[in-house]
Amino acid sequence: MDSNSINLVEALQEAEEMIVENDYVSARDKLIKLQQIYPGMDQIGSLLKLCEVLSAARFRLSGGCDVDHYWVLQVPPSSTFSDVENRYKNILEALQALRRKKFPGAELAVELVEKAFAVLSQSESRGKFDLERSTTSRELGYRMVSLDLISGDENKKLEISEPLLHTNSVDNFPSRDYYNFESDRRAEKIEAGQIWAANFKGSSRHNYRYMLVYLTSEEEAVWVTWLKPIPISASERRWCDAGLPVSCGSFGLVMGMTSEVILSTILSHKCSWVHGVVEDQFEIYPRKGEIWAIYNNWNIDEWAYYSLETLEDCEFELVEIMSDFSKYTGAECAYLAKVEGFKCVFERKRIGGSANTPVTIQISPGMFYMFSHKVPAYRFVGGEIDGVVEGMFELDQLALPDYMISGINTEKTLETENVSKFSCTTSRPIDLSSFDPRWSANDFCGGQIWAVCCGKDFMPRQYTRIDDVISESQVRVTLLEPLLMVDTDIEWNLTCGIFKAGETSVKIGISWFSYLVQHQRRGEYYEIWPLKGEIWAVYKDWNGKWKRHDHDSCRGQVVQVLSDLTEGDGGMIRIARLEQVKDYLTFFQGKQCDGFDLTSVVSKAETLSFSHRIPAFRVPGIGKHGIPESAWHLEPNALPTRGGH
Known part of the structure; x- marks a missing residue:
């Protein structure tokens, strides 16, 4: 056996191992290169077809109910029945040899291809599937675009969904002052598994901000799956239902809604994130040192009835994040003002021009929808450009509204009496996002x-x-x-x-x-006092005659507060009993009897029976794990101990 044959065998073995390990992207790249060297080798073509079918099956329509059969057969929705049949036979023939050898995944790939053909080869089933597919695209604000097939076949395109994005040409904006933000968005800096934010412009007509990269290429484009916000409160749900953009909170993948994006026109910056309680959820919040735009005169309940068109004319304030945003404490932010003589250089606002008194805002935990988007920034250390000093920022003009870079300078000072309208610190943080908060x-x-x-x-x-x-x-x-x-x-x-x-x-x-x-x-x-929405532990056997008692030995129970303390008649609080969700130590749900919630009223004097508040939050999307969506996740270290309090 010559050296070329040995290299081919080794390369095929490597590709097969990648497929077995579900690394279809790497396997596909290797097989395409081999196919270019050995264009007539059936084994390479069979493995490539297997790769493409199994990879296509990973991306499902909204709700995860079914795969996209057009992706599986690699045909556009405009294909005739004859096109579908020919493609089906071609793929099936390529897979049969692997199926006979019982190659891992071959049987599943054949099942996927046969199911796709069964749906797309019949008028009734295909029409129903097309309706479901197009409805999903409309609901998410996507349009159908024509892209190259995964297989790379010449002159063949596949229509897939892509978000409706509107971005102005870079030529419409002034040149940069100092830092080249485009260097941070080069193709070599983008890797599978990263989450990136889309460009923001004041006139954008889309409401999705984040995308998970799942496939990179040697060209100036990547394949991504978009992230959809997961609202919790009623106000957040109304905001999302209105199609308004969300940049902070919990996000989940919109499976099946995958698109190819052009790096130079869409990517803004790589995001910092952590996994939520559920592995396939992502938590994105402002971090210390970042620059963010916040909506001016924001009101979530009022704005939830607006449209995207209404937000096109809204104005923003720019802030520097002074502490990591926490759903326990929110975050302190410092306002920024434009530096005279520069297009995109900003510094902290000062009260009355004082060099030592920055204008700040405390954004409370429940107000993170106030953040519009992160603005990529370069922090000057001093000496880079005449006229700038340490602590100033150059901001990425692609992330700024047009009026901020049009030459109109903003005021650099702000009187104290004008700050009060932004000091929104009264909302109550009911939904907490993380235990083990690691305070700083x-x-x-x-x-x-x-x-x-x-x-x-x-x-x-x-x-x-x-x-x-x-x-x-x-x-x-x-x-x-x-x-x-x-x-x-x-x-x-x-x-x-x-x-x-x-x-x-x-x-x-x-x-x-x-x-x-x-x-x-x-x-x-x-x-x-206990506040509406909070979770508390109460002494189970408490009564008003207690004098001296070792409360550490008392039995406890968990309740949800349904109402704030009322005035008059001695004051009353309504509570509901909670019980542990079966097999889950820290999840609790409302306790029922004959289908009715167990609720009761506690007088002001009886609030002595409240032991302590238990930090708690709801976990969006937990229903797929068999836990009721209405269940609360309780701080483990604050739970009443069994057999005791």
Whole structure:
């Protein structure tokens, strides 16, 4: 056997191993190169067909109900029945040899091809499938475009769905000032598995912002699957139903909606992300040091009834993220202003022009839909260009609205009284996205009220007021003391009622902190009550006669608060019992009896029975794992212990 034959055998073995390991992209690339060298070799063609069929089956229509049969047979929807039949026979013939050898995946590929032919070869079934396919494309704002077939056959195209994107030509914008942002979007920097953001322009008519790269090529294009936002609250659902764009939160893949995109016209920047509780979900939030655009005068409930056309005329503010966004605490941001004499250079806004007083905004946890999009930025270190100093930014003009780079300079100062309309800090953070929050010093500021873990069972029952951040790992706090509502000698930590700052000041490690407490400040007093939507642990056998009791031995139960404390008649709170979802330790759902939720009313005096709040959040898409969508995921370390509290 000569050296060429040996190389061929080795290359085929490598391709076969890639297919067995489901690495169809690498196998396809290797087989195409081999086919160019050995164009008449049937084994290469058979393996290539197998690769393409199995790869096509990975991408399903909306809801994951079925594969795209046109992709499987590699024919466009405009194909005649004769075209479909010829293609079916061609692929089936190529697969039969592998099927006889019982090559892994060959049997499945044959089943997929036969099913595709069965659907597309009959008028009734094909018409039904075409309707389902086209409906999916319309629902997601996609148009049909003609692209080269995966197989690379000459003069053959395949229509697939691509988002309706509108991007102005780069020639319409001024040249860059200093940094070349295009260098960050070069083809060699794009890899499968990365998530990229699409270009933003003020006149864009699309609402999808992120795409998962699954196939790269040597040309200036990549194949991607788009990400769809997963709303949780009613306001977020209305926003998404209106087709408005979402740039922060949880996202899932829109399987079956895959397209080829041109790098130079669509990609903006590579995203930082983490997996959600469910593996196939992605969490994307602003991070410290990034620059983001936020909607001016944003209101989620009002804007949810707008259209994409309405948002075309909206204005933005640019902010620098001062701390990683957390669904526990939100994020502090500093406003940016344009530097005179530059197209895209910005710096922090200052109150009254003071060099030491930046204008900031605290964006609370439930307001992350306020973020429009991230703006790629280069942070100057000083000396790069005359007129710029350390801390200034050059921003990517492709991510800026036209009016920001049209030569109109924004004000560099902002009076204090004009800042109040942006200080939206009153919304209550009901849905939390992550446990084990890993607090940093940036999450704390003076005057905040936090719950910290204490006692034998280390539950979040002690309230504290932040006095000072000492270091990256320690915070100085003052302990809050409760004002008893009844004449009793209770000896455990009360978590509901009226509190005041005590005389005890201590240093606490940031790992002790559980959650930021929502409260009402009345002079020197703090009112803290269970709020609608929160999850709490309550003492199961509590009664008003308790005097001295070892609460650590009490049995506990979990409840959801259905209403805030009412005024008058002594005050009342409505609660609903929760129970553990079978086989899932940290998931809880409403407990029912004969089909009815078990609810009850707790008087203001009976709120002594509330042990502590349990941080909790809902997990979108959890239903496919057999867990009710309405179930809550509870902080494991705050759950009542079995047989005890």
